Amino acid sequence: MSLPSQSLLTALQRRLGYQFADTDLLRRALTHRSAQRDHNERLEFLGDALIGMTAAAAFFQRFPDADEGALSRLRAAVVSGQSLARIAQSLELSNCLILGESERKSGGRHRQSILADCLEALAGAVFLDASVAEAQQVVAGWLQESIEAASPSDVVDAKTRLQEWLQGRGKPLPEYSVIEVKGVDHEQSFRVQCRLVHLQLRTEAVGSSRRGAEKLAAADMLEKLADSVDD
Amino acid sequence: MSLPSQSLLTALQRRLGYQFADTDLLRRALTHRSAQRDHNERLEFLGDALIGMTAAAAFFQRFPDADEGALSRLRAAVVSGQSLARIAQSLELSNCLILGESERKSGGRHRQSILADCLEALAGAVFLDASVAEAQQVVAGWLQESIEAASPSDVVDAKTRLQEWLQGRGKPLPEYSVIEVKGVDHEQSFRVQCRLVHLQLRTEAVGSSRRGAEKLAAADMLEKLADSVDD
Numbered sequence: 067m068s069l070p071s072q073s074l075l076t077a078l079q080r081r082l083g084y085q086f087a088d089t090d091l092l093r094r095a096l097t098h099r100s101a102q103r104d105h106n107e108r109l110e111f112l113g114d115a116l117i118g119m120t121a122a123a124a125f126f127q128r129f130p131d132a133d134e135g136a137l138s139r140l141r142a143a144v145v146s147g148q149s150l151a152r153i154a155q156s157l158e159l160s161n162c163l164i165l166g167e168s169e170r171k172s173g174g175r176h177r178q179s180i181l182a183d184c185l186e187a188l189a190g191a192v193f194l195d196a197s198v199a200e201a202q203q204v205v206a207g208w209l210q211e212s213i214e215a216a217s218p219s220d221v222v223d224a225k226t227r228l229q230e231w232l233q234g235r236g237k238p239l240p241e242y243s244v245i246e247v248k249g250v251d252h253e254q255s256f257r258v259q260c261r262l263v264h265l266q267l268r269t270e271a272v273g274s275s276r277r278g279a280e281k282l283a284a285a286d287m288l289e290k291l292a293d294s295v296d297d
Numbered sequence: 298m299s300l301p302s303q304s305l306l307t308a309l310q311r312r313l314g315y316q317f318a319d320t321d322l323l324r325r326a327l328t329h330r331s332a333q334r335d336h337n338e339r340l341e342f343l344g345d346a347l348i349g350m351t352a353a354a355a356f357f358q359r360f361p362d363a364d365e366g367a368l369s370r371l372r373a374a375v376v377s378g379q380s381l382a383r384i385a386q387s388l389e390l391s392n393c394l395i396l397g398e399s400e401r402k403s404g405g406r407h408r409q410s411i412l413a414d415c416l417e418a419l420a421g422a423v424f425l426d427a428s429v430a431e432a433q434q435v436v437a438g439w440l441q442e443s444i445e446a447a448s449p450s451d452v453v454d455a456k457t458r459l460q461e462w463l464q465g466r467g468k469p470l471p472e473y474s475v476i477e478v479k480g481v482d483h484e485q486s487f488r489v490q491c492r493l494v495h496l497q498l499r500t501e502a503v504g505s506s507r508r509g510a511e512k513l514a515a516a517d518m519l520e521k522l523a524d525s526v527d528d
Contacts, residue, residue, distance in 0.1 A: 108357065111365040115353035115372075122346035123424070126339065134342040141346075193354070198430050245499070248525075268476070270501060294479075 070096065070162040081157050082188065084204045086195050093164070095191035098180055100166030106187035113189030114145075120205040121145050124213045135278060136218045139285065144212045147182040148292050153208055154181035159188075178293070224285035228260075231288065238264055240287065242280045245270065255279075260287050267291075301327065301393040309393050313419065315435045317426050324395070326422035329411055331397030337418035344420030345376075351436040352376050355444045366509060367449040373516065375443045378413040379523050384439055385412035390419075409524070455516035459491075462519065469495055471518065473511045476501065491518050498522075 070078075075092065079085050086092045091109075099105040121141045129137065143149060154160075160175045163184060174180050185208070193201040206213075232239060246257040256276045260283035261268045269286035273279030301309075306323065310316050317323045322340075330336040352372045360368065374380060385391075390412055396405045405411050416439070424432040437444075463470055477488040487507045491514035492499045500517035504510030 107365040108363075108368065111368045112353055112357045115350040119346040119350040122343055126343045126421075132339075134338040137339065137342045190357075198433055199428060202429055246497075266477075 069093070069164060074162055078158070078162050082192075082204070083207050084192050084196070086191070088195055091191040091195050092188075095187040096159075096162050096184060097164040098166065098169060098174065098184070100169035100174065101164045102166075106184060106190075109187035109190035109194075110183050111190070112193055113186035113191070116189045116193045116201060117145055117150070117186060117205055117209070120202050121209055121213065123202070124206060124209065125216075128213065129218060132218050135274065139282065140216050140218060142285065144209060144216055146289055147179055148289065149212055150182035150185045151178035153212060154185040156211075157185070157208065159184050224281050224288055228284040228288050231291065232262075237262075240284065242283070244276060244279075258283050260284055262287065265291075265294075267294075300324070300395060305393055309389070312388050313423075313435070314438050315423050315427070317422070319426055322422040322426050323419075326418040327390075327393050327415060328395040329397065329400060329405065329415070331400035331405065332395045333397075337415065337421075340418035340421035340425075341414050342421070343424055344417035344422070347420045347424050347432060348376055348381070348417060348436055348440070351433050352440055352444065354433070355437060355440065356447075359444065360449060363449050366505065370513065370516065371447050371449060373513075375440060375447055377520055378410055379520060380443055381413035381416045382409035384443060385416040387442075388416070388439065390415050455512050455519060459515040459519050462522065463493075468493075471515065473514070475507060475510075489514050491515055493518065496522075496525075498525075 075089065079092070094104060095106050095109050095113075097105045099107055118141070121144050122137070125132070125137050125140045125144075129140070132140070159181055163175055163180065165174045165180075169180070189201070189205050189208075192204050195201075196204070228240060241261045241263065243259050243261075244256055245259050248255045248257075255272050255274055256279045257270060257272045258276060258279035259268055259270050260280065267287065267290055269283045269290060271279050271282030271286060273282055306320065310323070325335060326337050326340050326344075328336045330338055349372070352375050353368070356363070356368050356371045356375075360371070363371070391406045394406050394411065394415060396411075400411070420432070420436050420439075423435050426432075427435070459471060472492045472494065474490050474492075475487055476490050479486045479488075486503050486505055487510045488501060488503045489507060489510035490499055490501050491511065498518065498521055500514045500521060502510050502513035502517060504513055
């Protein structure tokens with residue numbers, strides 16, 4: 067296990083836009099479970115919640131006319147593993163990660179899931195080190211570019227994007243089916259499944275319309291495909 | 298659509314432990330979509346995120362030895378619709394809800410989902426009306442009793458509780474199956490399905506062990522059963 071140098075940590079804090087009072091928190095946030103017992107997974111749990119709230123507040127302000135379904139989809143896109151990994155890359159977390167031997171040898175430093183989890187853990191560490199208001203501001207800075215790039219029309223279109231992704235690879239189209247319908251009239255909710263038979267993958271989502279639920283399930287499937295390409 | 302009287306709103310704010318500067322926000326938070334266009338669903342989106350963060354921070358502090366899996370399960374239990382509805386009842390939200398005609402006639406005032414959603418919307422309204430630190434404190438007050446009552450051993454036990462629930466009603470036991478396994482070695486994740494064939498219900502969950510995922514899927518199933526009993 068090799069620790070990042072002081073100069074790497076100083077540069078990282080500059081990029082993060084936050085100077086830790088307690089640098090042990092910073093070190094723990096960078097420590098993957100493969101490295102030692104005192105790893106970053108509890109911080110990741112905390113940071114995930116802070117990132118979720120920060121993104122929710124940002125989208126709420128940014129799109130005053132978007133309904134809660136659109137807001138949820140926008141947020142889901144920005145807090146997805148893929149999106150957080152991209153932010154982690156832009157903050158150059160890779161060279162500061164503290165990994166165990168086997169993880170390091172197998173290229174863990176550049177694995178999307180490890181990078182995304184580490185970004186969440188850093189958010190958790192800032193949350194503990196600062197006031198909640200300051201932590202929210204710091205995290206909003208990390209998310210800013212992704213939030214500004216997101217628009218309600220992007221996320222509505224996941225079904226089309228999934229179809230194009232599959233067609234571009236000459237694969238069969240997804241199968242959608244309604245698994246469950248609850249409630250009556252304008253308060254119905256639809257649970258829909260999206261299946262890719264050739265890959266034995268499936269996702270489920272709930273929405274207030276069949277079509278809305280299909281889009282959410284398609285968005286999850288795209289995420290799953292991106293993960294599996296990454297692995 | 299009948300509006301709650303000023304004295305009802307004053308008493309409610311006393312129970313909430315928060316006095317709104319902008320009482321329009323309070324009114325909107327109480328307005329179900331059945332009542333009018335200007336309803337509480339966007340606020341609910343925002344409040345859900347604040348409640349999630351508040352619960353995460355509270356459990357993180359309260360259980361310094363719990364791993365992130367246990368923390369997630371604790372949080373999920375406290376922010377579940379059932380749990381939030383119970384808190385909404387203890388805050389006596391029912392008599393302040395602003396509902397449309399048909400919702401009112403069909404007993405919407407006491408429906409768990411409406412109560413839970415309204416509590417989330419109130420959290421969102423406090424978030425907009427106050428500083429984030431104050432909002433977190435107010436919401437922590439609402440959750441306090443549930444958080445103090447929760448213990449890591451409760452939520453681990455969802456499989457057992459589901460089994461007992463079914464046996465107590467003379468119903469067949471759930472069927473668990475692994476749908477997907479991802480990753481290698483100590484980084485595997487298991488997607489597991491829990492089915493109640495006789496009720497045509499199923500839930501899915503992902504965990505870092507098969508058994509852990511089964512427990513999560515069982516917890517979701519318990520939630521689903523509680524909802525369907527409520528409807």
